[in-house]
Amino acid sequence: MIGAIMNAPARVIPLRPPDTPALFNPQARVCADCGVRRFALFGALDLQGLDQIHVDIVETRLRPGQPLYEAGQPGVAAFTVRAGLVRLERTNAQGERRVLRLAGRSDLVGMESMLGQTYAADAIACTEVQACRLPHGLIESLTRREPALALDLMKRWQRALDDADEWLVELGSGSARQRMLRLLLKLSEYGEEGATLWLPSREQIGSMLGMTLETASRLVSALKREGVIETVDKRHVRVAMPRLLAALGSSAG
């Protein structure tokens, strides 16, 4: 594959390409070395393609609470999340905020920008976030040159749709306790290392599960007492997966 950079016949890409001296632009190098490239939007692109697109890609860093974009703004770019967690949320007719779903490593958010639409939701950093900004013009021109990318994009949309449905089905009904347990299960999918996962503020848990922050607090406290979760620091807990699964199973067999 590395040899192929110069005479480019290939589509197959190794999981993490070794050094690639043929790339001229520094950002192209960053892209080539990116740990999520294989899973991200440009996984279908070869390195030569990368060398041509680098120019417009900007890496963005956000602190917890900072918005990546906001609902209603003209959509100028999509974003690949490289690290951290982003939450998508909307305000309903009654003015209550509601978290729609989360996006983590290798997820693509703000795809509506590629259709000339305004952003459909607020995207806000939950943790420290690293993201790559992909201007919509770039993607349009790339799709023309590389039709496989269009298929890749469609798969992205379908994944987002699956995620949305999953949140509705798993977190949308059942008792408060069940929803809390299922949320922990979901958060553990994004878990960085081991059984340690990021725990949202009580208010955010409420906004994800459709309950008050007091109820969320009581549930978290109860699960700590029961040894299902264990405090690591203010925003992180370690989860005893067997107990979590047992708790889920016992509440509705």
Next chain:
Amino acid sequence: MIGAIMNAPARVIPLRPPDTPALFNPQARVCADCGVRRFALFGALDLQGLDQIHVDIVETRLRPGQPLYEAGQPGVAAFTVRAGLVRLERTNAQGERRVLRLAGRSDLVGMESMLGQTYAADAIACTEVQACRLPHGLIESLTRREPALALDLMKRWQRALDDADEWLVELGSGSARQRMLRLLLKLSEYGEEGATLWLPSREQIGSMLGMTLETASRLVSALKREGVIETVDKRHVRVAMPRLLAALGSSAG
């Protein structure tokens, strides 16, 4: 446009093209005369294109309760809903069924089939349904010939995603009464004629709003007493929109 069939320069299509004697295949005629074509997937195609694709398109009719497809089945075709209402629903880990959203006239469902995936949900007819079956192979080959179709498809996905988010935000929180009122508002978007709309069974309302069928029944009864809705027949009601909006406004200003 009719003249253009023979020398085809056009992309502009009248809302409902008059007789088109130049088309040979009967199904192509059906497509050309289709009332939703302008809004449906092949709106971007000219009539000549239609004449070439007709062969694989089959019109399907369903009675209330019949499935269009089922979750987990290999996705062999997407469907454009021409008339009636289809509900998408899934069973969660605890075995409860949950309605994800509805699809009505001109909506496209089962798009995941075009990505070689199995269907992600059950699609079940709520009312009498007419749908056009679009085999995934057809769409693939068409996309190659007509790149604009890919963009059209992406817009479809985004619309589905918007719908999903909307359901979560609007029907996912608030009191049972508020959710019921918002559901009526949503159902009225699909309303056929005037203020008359299809009313789901109490069990289905429960499955859409995350409540028991008894609560749904009580709410429907109460709204009838209050004159917000009025029985037309077992499955249809007329809605007094001003009262509905007033009820929505008063319960949460």
Next chain:
DNA sequence: CGAAAACTTGATTAGCATCAAACCAGGTGG
């Protein structure tokens, strides 16, 4: 007509929202 399914209505209870108060950690300024 009779049985099954869908719907309605009532009584009771459990679960969660609401209101209220106290607690804690972190940061600021005197």
Next chain:
DNA sequence: CCACCTGGTTTGATGCTAATCAAGTTTTCG
């Protein structure tokens, strides 16, 4: 350094909402 403040969190007391259990009624359909 300590007093103070602020925002997030915990915990308690109380009441309302909707689930549950239980009949009874209407509709549908063989």
